[in-house]
Amino acid sequence: MKNQDKKIRIKDIALLAGVSEGTVDRVLHNRGEVSEKSRIVVEKILEEINYSPNLLARSLASKKHFRFVCLIPNHQPEDYWESVERGFDLARKDYLQYNIHLEKHLYNQFDLNSFTSVSAKVLDSKPDAVIFAPIFREQALNFTQELNLQKIPFSFIDSMIEDVDFISYYGQNSFQSGYVAAKLLLNSLPDHAQVIIIRTKRKGGESNQTITRSKGFMQYINDKHLINFELINVDLTDDNEEANLNVLREVFNTNNNIKAAITFNSKVYRLANYLNSLHCTNIRLIGYDLLEENIKYLKSDVISFLLAQRPDKQAYLTIRDMCSELIFKQKIKKTNYVPIDILMKENIEDYMEFRE
Amino acid sequence: MKNQDKKIRIKDIALLAGVSEGTVDRVLHNRGEVSEKSRIVVEKILEEINYSPNLLARSLASKKHFRFVCLIPNHQPEDYWESVERGFDLARKDYLQYNIHLEKHLYNQFDLNSFTSVSAKVLDSKPDAVIFAPIFREQALNFTQELNLQKIPFSFIDSMIEDVDFISYYGQNSFQSGYVAAKLLLNSLPDHAQVIIIRTKRKGGESNQTITRSKGFMQYINDKHLINFELINVDLTDDNEEANLNVLREVFNTNNNIKAAITFNSKVYRLANYLNSLHCTNIRLIGYDLLEENIKYLKSDVISFLLAQRPDKQAYLTIRDMCSELIFKQKIKKTNYVPIDILMKENIEDYMEFRE
DNA sequence: GGTAGTTCTGTGTTCGCACACGAAATTATT
DNA sequence: AATAATTTCGTGTGCGAACACAGAACTACC
Numbered sequence: 001m002k003n004q005d006k007k008i009r010i011k012d013i014a015l016l017a018g019v020s021e022g023t024v025d026r027v028l029h030n031r032g033e034v035s036e037k038s039r040i041v042v043e044k045i046l047e048e049i050n051y052s053p054n055l056l057a058r059s060l061a062s063k064k065h066f067r068f069v070c071l072i073p074n075h076q077p078e079d080y081w082e083s084v085e086r087g088f089d090l091a092r093k094d095y096l097q098y099n100i101h102l103e104k105h106l107y108n109q110f111d112l113n114s115f116t117s118v119s120a121k122v123l124d125s126k127p128d129a130v131i132f133a134p135i136f137r138e139q140a141l142n143f144t145q146e147l148n149l150q151k152i153p154f155s156f157i158d159s160m161i162e163d164v165d166f167i168s169y170y171g172q173n174s175f176q177s178g179y180v181a182a183k184l185l186l187n188s189l190p191d192h193a194q195v196i197i198i199r200t201k202r203k204g205g206e207s208n209q210t211i212t213r214s215k216g217f218m219q220y221i222n223d224k225h226l227i228n229f230e231l232i233n234v235d236l237t238d239d240n241e242e243a244n245l246n247v248l249r250e251v252f253n254t255n256n257n258i259k260a261a262i263t264f265n266s267k268v269y270r271l272a273n274y275l276n277s278l279h280c281t282n283i284r285l286i287g288y289d290l291l292e293e294n295i296k297y298l299k300s301d302v303i304s305f306l307l308a309q310r311p312d313k314q315a316y317l318t319i320r321d322m323c324s325e326l327i328f329k330q331k332i333k334k335t336n337y338v339p340i341d342i343l344m345k346e347n348i349e350d351y352m353e354f355r356e
Numbered sequence: 357m358k359n360q361d362k363k364i365r366i367k368d369i370a371l372l373a374g375v376s377e378g379t380v381d382r383v384l385h386n387r388g389e390v391s392e393k394s395r396i397v398v399e400k401i402l403e404e405i406n407y408s409p410n411l412l413a414r415s416l417a418s419k420k421h422f423r424f425v426c427l428i429p430n431h432q433p434e435d436y437w438e439s440v441e442r443g444f445d446l447a448r449k450d451y452l453q454y455n456i457h458l459e460k461h462l463y464n465q466f467d468l469n470s471f472t473s474v475s476a477k478v479l480d481s482k483p484d485a486v487i488f489a490p491i492f493r494e495q496a497l498n499f500t501q502e503l504n505l506q507k508i509p510f511s512f513i514d515s516m517i518e519d520v521d522f523i524s525y526y527g528q529n530s531f532q533s534g535y536v537a538a539k540l541l542l543n544s545l546p547d548h549a550q551v552i553i554i555r556t557k558r559k560g561g562e563s564n565q566t567i568t569r570s571k572g573f574m575q576y577i578n579d580k581h582l583i584n585f586e587l588i589n590v591d592l593t594d595d596n597e598e599a600n601l602n603v604l605r606e607v608f609n610t611n612n613n614i615k616a617a618i619t620f621n622s623k624v625y626r627l628a629n630y631l632n633s634l635h636c637t638n639i640r641l642i643g644y645d646l647l648e649e650n651i652k653y654l655k656s657d658v659i660s661f662l663l664a665q666r667p668d669k670q671a672y673l674t675i676r677d678m679c680s681e682l683i684f685k686q687k688i689k690k691t692n693y694v695p696i697d698i699l700m701k702e703n704i705e706d707y708m709e710f711r712e
Numbered sequence: 713g714g715t716a717g718t719t720c721t722g723t724g725t726t727c728g729c730a731c732a733c734g735a736a737a738t739t740a741t742t
Numbered sequence: 743a744a745t746a747a748t749t750t751c752g753t754g755t756g757c758g759a760a761c762a763c764a765g766a767a768c769t770a771c772c
Contacts, residue, residue, distance in 0.1 A: 019721080020721055022721060023720060023722085057727090060726095061727050063726085078717090
């Protein structure tokens with residue numbers, strides 16, 4: 001229709017400016033080596049014409065190759081991190097055309113040393129960019145400093161470290177997601193209902209995210225001055241099913257008005273499991289993340305709500321933005337909170353089906 | 357790492373097969389003019405090597421240009437259709453590189469003749485593909501037949517017509533979204549609560565989508581054998597605010613246990629408005645679509661839930677898929693139900709912020 | 713004014729693919 | 743067997759931009 005649909009080539013503006021194509025090229029990439037005079041002329045035309053390069057041709061011709069390294073925890077099948085990896089794989093495919101080579105490196109998320117050693121190796125390999133999940137805060141911080149020193153740009157995924165010069169971050173606002181969970185869990189409960197909060201002790205302590213979610217949850221209760229129910233904290237172990245069952249049995253024996261339960265990590269399916277074993281029905285149950293097991297219990301009405309993000313999407317976009325920044329020189333948004341998706345039995349189907 | 361990262365050019369496979377590049381090209385596009393013998397050889401290599409063309413180079417070299425026409429209702433600012441248009445605009449920008457030219461044509465969604473005349477004009481202009489919203493079923497059906505005759509591929513948006521040979525469709529499962537609404541609206545209501553359903557008479561009758569949502573809503577009630585509440589149907593007009601207010605006032609006067617309300621079109625903000633005027637608080641209110649006004653009331657806790665889709669995304673993907681099909685010859689999914697997004701005050705912020 | 717050194721500029725090649733045109737090989741026709 | 747008709751094949755050019763290299767213009771210095 002209008003200007004948007006017309007193609008303008010370097011050749012054209014060279015013609016208009018009365019200089020050679022080489023000169024235009026030099027101005028575009030400010031490679032120096034251009035006289036003040038012709039630079040001004042070309043820049044004026046560039047401005048007027050609102051030139052935008054043909055990205056296809058650009059990367060086709062470009063001899064530059066980029067190595068992006070993704071550094072994330074290793075994981076079980078159907079894990080949260082597997083989704084992340086799927087996103088990276090998709091991006092790898094899409095961006096290969098742009099001469100971008102994606103490498104994945106994994107570390108053990110329960111072993112601090114694993115992170116330091118793998119990250120050191122990554123540094124040695126001199127990548128053009130790094131995308132990583134800063135699970136161990138301090139070590140991650142060190143890593144970012146090294147990256148800065150070597151002028152290697154990096155992005156965070158899943159969680160982030162403030163006050164550090166990263167390219168972009170995609171992740172959920174954990175606090176807010178706890179807040180949302182509270183609303184869903186506590187809204188229109190019968191008076192004097194009892195609500196249990198499950199925490200799981202695991203090696204390495206509770207994760208940051210889990211803690212933040214819990215804070216958001218509590219904040220909601222404070223904000224709304226909710227008092228017509230009773231909160232019961234229950235601590236479970238990471239590995240002893242038998243013990244956990246006993247603890248829960250005891251809880252249910254001594255409290256006979258439990259109407260709701262929540263856990264802030266992604267393992268709500270285990271809780272669902274226990275409730276099933278104990279024949280506790282009619283309990284409003286909320287958890288996080290779309291693990292296969294979680295979905296199963298959501299579909300069978302044991303779990304009422306799952307709060308989800310889109311890890312694969314986040315991973316993909318992180319790569320995309322890194323490209324935009326490094327290669328296409330476009331300005332991008334640094335901190336991106338992804339939506340807190342509310343899933344229940346009735347809308348999970350379409351959600352899962354729709355992978356975009 | 358492995359094969360994925362190696363680039364294979366036509367030149368390479370020509371070399372491997374011992375034929376000329378021209379021949380490979382002919383096999384790839386089966387332009388005929390290739391002897392059985394060399395075709396087989398090339399095809400075998402193609403298979404082995406798992407060749408995938410460089411899309412950048414392909415469309416850079418291609419002289420083909422495509423004209424896609426989008427045919428949607430005209431609309432108010434901040435309307436549902438404006439989002440759709442935004443999606444198209446974005447796609448237009450992204451796909452211009454691929455020699456695709458997007459045109460938008462608008463028709464009056466309350467005037468059947470407007471559709472027929474605009475669609476006729478579109479046909480005359482012989483576009484390479486058409487994307488349209490089949491608001492008027494019968495006229496749309498005629499249109500598809502003409503398109504078929506002229507071998508112009510087309511996709512639906514927003515709603516669809518079954519049993520017609522379209523390329524793709526993105527839209528919400530209206531029935532299911534009614535079902536979801538029912539669950540959110542009716543779950544854990546106090547006993548004997550009253551629930552009002554608002555319908556709006558408008559010229560041209562209720563829209564298909566509205567009717568289907570309502571059916572889904574009712575189906576939920578049936579499926580769950582819910583009986584502990586009373587449904588009250590209220591009919592409002594499209595234009596007479598005064599009358600509507602009176603009707604509602606009357607309803608609230610004669611029923612003093614109204615706890616929830618829903619409307620199946622996107623104008624729930626009007627209902628919110630009325631409730632405000634009548635000083636009816638503490639009513640669980642659910643509606644559809646992210647109109648600015650709706651969001652306002654959601655944020656101020658008048659509306660409890662909004663069910664949303666992503667019209668811009670749908671529009672964008674429709675274009676993308678049309679390209680995949682026509683230009684990149686990839687197989688795509690025909691019917692795509694988009695997720696039913698559940699928004700409330702606490703998660704709308706991140707959702708709106710995240711435009712991907 | 714001549715030469716060396718520096719800054720600037722024009723041209724040519726390449727990326728991977730599409731497409732056209734003409735040459736070569738094959739088949740048909742007399 | 744020679745020629746015409748047809749099928750197959752090889753090569754060259756262009757898409758829009760990146761980059762390299764050599765040559766031109768300009769500067770500095772003796």
